[in-house]
Amino acid sequence: MLDLNNPQTRQKVLRDRLDLGTPLVAAALAEELGISVDTIRRDLIAMEQTGLVRRVRGGAIPVTRSTPPYAARAETPDPGIARLAAKAVTLVPSEATLFLDAGTTMNAIAARLPEDFSGLVVTPAPSVALAALNRGARVQLIGGELCPEGAMATGGAAERAVGEFAADLCLLGACGLWPDFGLSAEDGAEAGIKRAMAMASARAIVVTTSAKLERRGRHRVLELNEIDGLVTNGPSGKLDVFRAAGVEVTRV
16 A cells, blocks of 8 residues: 655656656646645656656646667667658658658658658758668758767758758657647747748647657647647557647558
């Protein structure tokens, strides 16, 4: 039997929920654990002070950890990325003008473009451009200052260059995808170029692992109603909220 009068015990319960990527809703937790909402709020304040959560209205969400530089992520990519990429490329029309975001997931997608792809890949990420070029695709690289986190071009000139295209599809990675906040990024400049690509496209699809669901970065990229599709390996129970918002969800 848990001693819920002990704040350390209560906060251990909450930390266990965080480890699963679960948002903490104060009223629901109070009812489930049989304690007051004020007690839960005090626990969340204490956990926020130690950097474990970010409080939001009605509760708290897991803190999005600082993103390691791209080079470190590329050395040890998430093992779930390959299946996501294999599914995502099936959604790409063979003659599309295609925006590809930066990151290890987009590298995997570019490396799996079908050999009969006759469209144009547009990307601000040199590594993604090279991966697509190696598949025989026509590639337009967007230039600008490269940020180390995403290894992608950012800034006003890059966003203006993106706006010169009329793309059929934009595939985006995620730092976080939070139901009440939408797609987010930790870096404001990255958020800007991601949004510019989505706004210049007929459709925008987010491709992300389950670890990014129910997490929220500092900067909004797109609201849920601006996202057309989601390709993810997330559990079914976490995906209903996106379907309810009109997002076409593909689970792999």
